[in-house]
Amino acid sequence: MAKTELNNADLKSAARQAPEIDPARVTLQYTGFAWREYQVVVPDGFVAADLNEAPDAWRKIQSGGRNAFRKFDRVMVVAYDESWLAETIVAHADHKSVVFAKPRITTLPARFDKLFETEEYRVKFLGSGSYAVERKRDGAIVTQPVASSELAARDLNNLYPRKVA
Template identity: 65%
Template sequence: MSKSALNAADLKSIARQAPDIDPARVTLQSTGFVWREYLVRVPVDFVADDLKEPGVWRKLQNGSRNALRKFDRVTVVAYDETWLAEAIVASADVKGAVLAKPKITTMPARFDKLFEDDKYRVAWNGFGYVVERKSDGHPMTQATANAELATRLLTQLYPARVA
């Protein structure tokens, strides 16, 4: 077996499978006479290059009320909100959707640091702000709409003196 054939076989075995987009994470922004606009939050291990794969949309395209159609506008937001992509659907069927030239925008880093103490920290988990235990990353609260509310929940994790 030649060296190049071996390398090709190795590459196929370690090829990365792009994660499917969850239909529950697709939100209709607006609907018009011709096209609709959607906001899509992708899974944690999704990278911008996965947008080239039409198959990542198969779950959404298979019977979902938000199935994409040609000319729909899509804004795709990374799990950690470090980047977003804006695109127009070029074609769509039950097997997937093809996006026309996604425009990738890198979001700037946070200027304000989220609150943390010696045991817990406030963190973004893709759904909202949660309080995580630092030792193992376990979420201690439900997701909240803003960091201030998560900070308040962090203080409630400590026992309070009863008078």
């Protein structure tokens, strides 16, 4: 009978990689004399546990932009689908990683308003405040993303032919 052993090298290679944060998703909220406050919308696939377990996910932000985090900066991290947010303070920052001090995670409630849909199409929230029309049968996005659910509902209505009087 063969003995199965796991070593640390095997475990590290099997660990999931957190997606890197795009610097374009970092918004400066406030800058003061001692610290700054930011809002960051993390990409799809980034989970709250990655705040502590993936300090290198912030490499693109830290590699030289004007929004590179410094110690004591306040950061509000918002999930791509707006299902949770975390308020945290930068405990350590260098040119390739960020370590946060005890993030306070808040779960946000699901949508309470139903998005418009028909038998063939539905308005879908794409995250980061954008909406588009999705075809139900295959899940394909059939319109360009827009800023509000009302604009997406208008686009959905425009997919159908109009009756001529």
